[in-house]
Amino acid sequence: MAAVLPLADLKRQVAPDTWINSIIKGDCVAALEALPDHSVDAIFADPPYNLQLGGNLHRPDQSLVDAVDDDWDQFASFEAYDVFTRAWLLACRRVLKPNGTIWVIGSYHNIFRVGAMMQDLNFWLLNDIVWRKTNPMPNFKGRRFQNAHETMIWASRDAKAKSYTFNYDALKASNDDVQMRSDWLFPICSGGERLKGEDGKKVHPTQKPEPLLARVIMASTKPGDVILDPFFGTGTTGAVAKRLGRNFVGIEREQDYIDAASARIAAVEPLGKAELTVMTGKKQEPRVAFNTLVESGLVKPGQVLSDAKRRVSAIIRADGTLAANGEAGSIHRLGAKVQGLDACNGWTFWHYDDGKTLRPIDELRSVIRSGMAKLD
Amino acid sequence: MAAVLPLADLKRQVAPDTWINSIIKGDCVAALEALPDHSVDAIFADPPYNLQLGGNLHRPDQSLVDAVDDDWDQFASFEAYDVFTRAWLLACRRVLKPNGTIWVIGSYHNIFRVGAMMQDLNFWLLNDIVWRKTNPMPNFKGRRFQNAHETMIWASRDAKAKSYTFNYDALKASNDDVQMRSDWLFPICSGGERLKGEDGKKVHPTQKPEPLLARVIMASTKPGDVILDPFFGTGTTGAVAKRLGRNFVGIEREQDYIDAASARIAAVEPLGKAELTVMTGKKQEPRVAFNTLVESGLVKPGQVLSDAKRRVSAIIRADGTLAANGEAGSIHRLGAKVQGLDACNGWTFWHYDDGKTLRPIDELRSVIRSGMAKLD
DNA sequence: ACGGTGCATGAATCAAGTG
């Protein structure tokens, strides 16, 4: 797990087992060039924020704030940052599968430039997600609002990509059965999760919290997917991907970060298959034609179906169509017609009388499906 | 109030009384050209979002979503939108005072382009603010996260502007004595606040809620300041500015919107000077001890206080503490104790009988505070 | 005057599979 690959050994190698679940050491764009076209399912990118810090910042007690002033976060100008951003985004886009999606996280210092560039490069923005921090750093000078959030952009490769992965039902189930919103609340990375060096100092200045990555990965990937992180740092993406039964590829320049990430990922225990099973909606269940209900005898030709309030009714015909008012058609078409609508889900609209109460025919479809499941 | 000015009458007139508190009818950039250099203290801009909607969207009940499909939101391309954005931002920058600040609101469709352009034009970003909606529209198809927020960018005219207005202490005091964060929670504009035409339909598709504007204006302007809104719409900025003792200038193209805004603003009653002074004071709201109420005679030793439903009661002692069931303590400690809780806000928990009804003692604190305000 | 039910609606880049 987490082999470290020297960049020179890679030349757009197609065999995934040469680079999957490894950290490629080298410059981000050069390393991306070594990966094959359309080879990763998702990308999580935490690029340098281009913080434009003037002098040092002191707390009210005069202690010095340990700001992000590393070499890799220094850009001479917006133009230089744009050139850098365009290069790594383009390289990512080539490597991403046509139905893959990309996440980029940033703050107000850089996220507007990144988002505009993504639009310029034909990524299609799906959402912007706000990470609200429960415990953000205060604003010490009292000259601005406390900067209490960061922004993530989630985008598909292009506007036409319709079948990207989004585990809507699992997210909703995990969120008290209401759909997941675009504002997420998580603590910053601290305590035992925060990697510290032998000197007790944090290894990386902007280590992201694992729960944040976990939601990203659970929302937009499937088990077994390959997730690329072109700014791997201390490997939060890799650690969470491994724990959640996904694969990763990391790109990182600094040996200290690579060392920390390798050890970290090696210690991760993946979850079992049962725990990883994602709740899915009706969409993913096998298709059942209404005629199957007729053929199996669950409903009978001549039987009357009605809507939930018995305002309209129709008769089942032997070919699996319905008839009412001299018209006939599928359960969906006729359901739409009797309501004067363009569309209708006949499975939930039409009901049958079980002797006591009206029940949707969708329940009979479930009976068929459970019978099919037993054949597995 | 809210005179409507034909654009032709204005030629960078310096005398502010010719355009202050009026709505200029005309194209945004052309109208901005008519205003003098460095003439407004703050700008709030709600530009078109450039939504690129495909076909129609239906709810699960097949009803049609009333989308924003107005002509003013149609742009041929990102490039066309950028040209438009650059033009109005540049014009705003000339009109803004050197120490003025600008707010721009948008969604993920446009805010990244706007933010990047602002940086390119040398605005200096101070914060990005997230407006979290309590009641956003759901995502009906379950293909994305519910889009539950919009983003505002707050920026000064340039990096060197250090003495912009930011009422840090007033914001902190209004926020339970912790500094105001970058994520704000407000409902969308609906109910009685939402302007409706004679046909019962909304006058403007994107009317912003007044509390949002109130926080913007209270945070970044002083009483008497001039606030420009280059996309005035139905005049939320003007209405809130007038109520809060500020001046406004609006620019709007559509006569229907101008008519609605004029009538709306005319009906606004400005707050009194005392109320505004309290709200904008540099110090936090003065702390009032319960004993001050006793000393001032608003409550009397021996008087009985109870909770809102008369389930528990306590007696006021001369030293400003309460006693009940053989225990005594502050209004907060005793309130917590009688409820079996760890903490309690005694000001809102305890009520007194004014002869007709039970009223919270917090109202008596307000009486003390307004008396203190009159001493200013 | 209430409480309960039903309905309308808000800045929305909102489906997937088959032939």
Place this chain on the structure above:
DNA sequence: TCACTTGATTCATGCACCG
């Protein structure tokens, strides 16, 4: 690529109406 079919999909709030 287009046309057509199948059938999946919503949260909070305000207001009208009714008993």
